[in-house]
Amino acid sequence: MFIRWLLVISALLPAVAFADINVQEFKLDNGLRIIVQEDHRSPVVVSQVWYRAGSIDEVNGKTGVAHVLEHMMFKGTKKVKAGQFSRLVAAAGGRENAFTGNDYTCYFQQLEKSHLSLSLKLEADRMANLQLTKEEFSKEIRVVMEERRWRTEDKPQSLVNEQFQAAAYHAHPYARPVVGWMNDLENMTVEDARAWYNTWYAPNNAILVVVGDVKARDVLALATRYFGPLKAHSLPARKPQVEPEQKGERRVIVKAQAKLPYVLMGYHVPALQDPDNDWEPFALEILAGVLDGNASARLNQNLVRQQRIAVDVSAGYDMIQRGRLSLFEIDGTPSEGKAAAELEAALLQQIEQIKASGVSNEELQRVKAQVIAADVYQRDSMFYQGMQIGKLEVSGFSWRILKDYPEKLKAVTPEQVQAVARKYLVQDNLTVATLDPQPIDPNDNKPKGQPSDH
């Protein structure tokens, strides 16, 4: 049930634009950027504060600290005691949460529109005045370790994904799990969290995104009142981190208790760099749609429905990355009786087919029709629209590029799709991670091979 929300984000985030929507942008003297999208369909507002601080900014030995700090942000300031933040938002009828990714940390509230000032007041307060105590930290770090156990340690496919990222990237911080390695969590201290907060939490490293039944000018006035007094501070230089070229296929095998194997494959591909002139990312996006844009797309149609070699397959690509590099991923679960190697070969064959014969105009048109419709559908969700703006801005792009997104996709030709497949989906550039399922003894009640658990 709770997964649904996450999947929606991953499936839809790269897509979409809005041609005729009222967005306004402001910047305070302290560097805080404010982007407001007026949407008067319902008397509600969503407010999101995005920090340009994610796992990409972490260093070895302290992986997971961005996410730990996210948890600690609810633990009180000088004015608002631990736990009070949530109580104040709840008393205003609000919903709130926060999430951390490779590229960012985001805090949000959804409220009836008259309560926007509460949200901004509280966010401004914790942007500058967080109180990090050893006592609160010692409890919350245990919560985060439980989160890691729940999301990763006991989920075979998550373990595969974690190992896959670590194999696909050697130098780049995208190699590291957002939640952090268990060892690093076990050894993390409140000082680590404090250093992170002091380094990255500043108005000049944040973006406020507000979507809802508000007037942009009013939002600016409120934001100026609450965030205006905060001081900018200098941010560490962000050095370029380039992943060395991959010189040959990489393979990882993960053993975990499960019934079915699982295969996750990925190729290094470009992320969006220059929104005005790049075409390859858009061709890759269309390629993902041709492979997995709908139930009749190639992977499902050929491998699940016709060859019946897989019970599930998918393909994905996200062009918006602060790290300016991305992976084109393909994954699948073999049918019972089929080996991971067979599915892997079948997936590769689908890629080879596109490289050899290209894609049809009909397939292209279908993907484009879906893009155009998705562009309209996304306007039904204020939260999602805020996510799009925030993710672009935190990645160093302007929300304005959303406007041209459908046109850019519509301009992609079959030849371009074939060209990116030929250029990037090559064996020397491939990482393959495979789940080797281990049987479970129904009477066995002892954990296996999880030294970090003891």
Next chain:
Amino acid sequence: MITNIYMKRLFALAAGLVLSMQAQAGLTIQHWQTTTGAEVYFVENHDLPIIDLSVNFAAGSARDGAAKSGLAGITRYLMTLGAAGMSDEDISKSMADVGAVMGGELDADRASLKLRTLSSARERDQALTVYSKILQQPDFPAAVLEREKARIIAGLREAATQPESISSKAFMKALYGSHPYALDDSGEPETVAAIQREDLQKFYTTYYGAQGAVIALIGDMSREQATQIAERVTAGLPKTAAASPLPAVGYPDRPNEQRIAHPATQAHMLLGYPGVKRGDVDYFPLYVGNYILGGGGFVSRLTEEVREKRGLAYSVYSYFMPMAELGPFQIGLQTKRQQAEEALKVVRETLDKFMRDGVTQAELNAAKQNIIGGFPLRLDSNAKILDYLAVIGFYKLPLTYLDDFNTQVSKVTTAQIKDAFNRRIKTDKMVTVIVGADK
């Protein structure tokens, strides 16, 4: 694809919360019956060029029968994979070509087929043509059935190794015994294997009648267009009587604690008792009370005691899932296996104190502030409103139910909460399932 986003708290609670209540105000719901006897609930809204609809049937997994467990789910799913001579591939392509998105859900009570399409004529008409065929002329192709059975069985065998699935399956079985709510809506490997094409055809003609079907509709269309759409999607549905009521749920007469071995790093624990029906007289005191106990996200007592004070779990929650018959009252959490006993003790103490002392006036005020103040958030998208329309129609809640929702919440007293919980939840007879804990 697996996503790399981590968040402060699971959305499970939020989702459970939304599902377990309905509310709306200032929303004009038009209601009528089609000539075929289906009930239509319509909200006209031209803000976006979109149409959303769902058709809902009393065709959930409670209708399976133990020997054919999984039948309702397979029937609903197979309808979308072959209709009026169109193959699964034809169907997916026709929908994708106009950017239409089909979905739907299945639970113990209800099966639904959902459609979202652009409201422009070409897109709308093509989407509705295919959607109507799926509803009215499913082919249930034998080869597709064999393929999908294999996929479902593979999924079930995989789920049988994972502690979350193991605990929830054991919990429902312990809670409901021989009542059909005990059946897993995905079925069992052996019952799914036994399902034949004739079973699907029979299930379809028995439970997919227009009589009693509920159509939820919202978006960019006039009342006249809505009338035509409702007629069109129900015109060729089977002519069968509305489904008979489900049997009543019995209460357990003794506590039932099950411990299931598993090598996972975390223990998964579920505690529960038969809860409430839709439209239940105790619904509001229980709903508001549960917000304080374990429904109110970061501010609930369970979260405070288990997570905030002791760091014992990432997620701990409680909810009532109102159903046609008594749906579950459920408390759930996961924790490192070595500390399972400690966490369970805290949960039980928190629940016992809640039952014994009730809630404070301050807690009740805070709960009301959140539930009433957050009301507009429930209706801020067509997608959300569509789901409310379906629930109102399917469970025959009064049309004013949502307008009255805040009033009902505001009337709840601390005494009513204590009384309702003590009458409805017997903590000495609860079901407890613990998977993978160290003893």
